[in-house]
Amino acid sequence: MRKGFFLVLGGLLAGAGLADSGTARAATGAWGAPACGAEPAAPSVDVSSVEHYNASVDKVTAYEKAARAYNTCVARTANKEETAISNEAREKIAHIHEGSSAVQKRIAGNFVHLTASLKAASAKFGGSAH
Template sequence: MRKGFFLVCGVAVMASLPTAGGKAQAATTAWTASACGAEPTMPSMDVSSVEHYNASVDKATAYEKAARAYNSCVARTANKEETAISNEAREKIAHIHEGSAAVQKRIAANFSRMTATLKTGSSKFGGASH
């Protein structure tokens, strides 16, 4: 019976693990980690007798091992893809930011030159205009 208790605890832990990416997507656009193979299928459980119960515990233990390995592969694959997307986005944002900063710098320099020119003109004319 102890073996069954540990199995139940293991299944509860697996159920509480976060999904890769954190957000659920619509079923029609669900991301998959094709490099990880097929997701293991949960076996049917039969507890109608001691023999069937023991066989079910063995099947559940095998499933738990396969599901943990699959889940680990999915998490690694998702993390790798998310990092690549994040890095690409960071590069695009940096490019946009550099362009925007250059425009702001040019405009600020133009304002400084205009102000200096007008200040010089104002001094030249004794502040009589405008």
């Protein structure tokens, strides 16, 4: 038996928690990264003999290399798309915030002007008005 198999298996198990939600969704069809190609298929493992076991270790090692490369591509693509969406949202939010702030400033200015006008009128009428 090859000791390398246990190292590969340990690496796969340790890396299994590193997949992001975008990658998990790619497997379900909700989102994908077509530029990364097809997701590598996990090989079957045959442990019926030492020879088959050794061949399985080779297949798993090849799969690990391809799967890590694919996962890196998917993560990079997802990050790029998420950043673009975030930047677009930030611009839209800034536009809305600017419009909202302008309305608030106008209304506050109107209140200042109206209050000053009413205060001046009240003083003019000797405070006897309403």
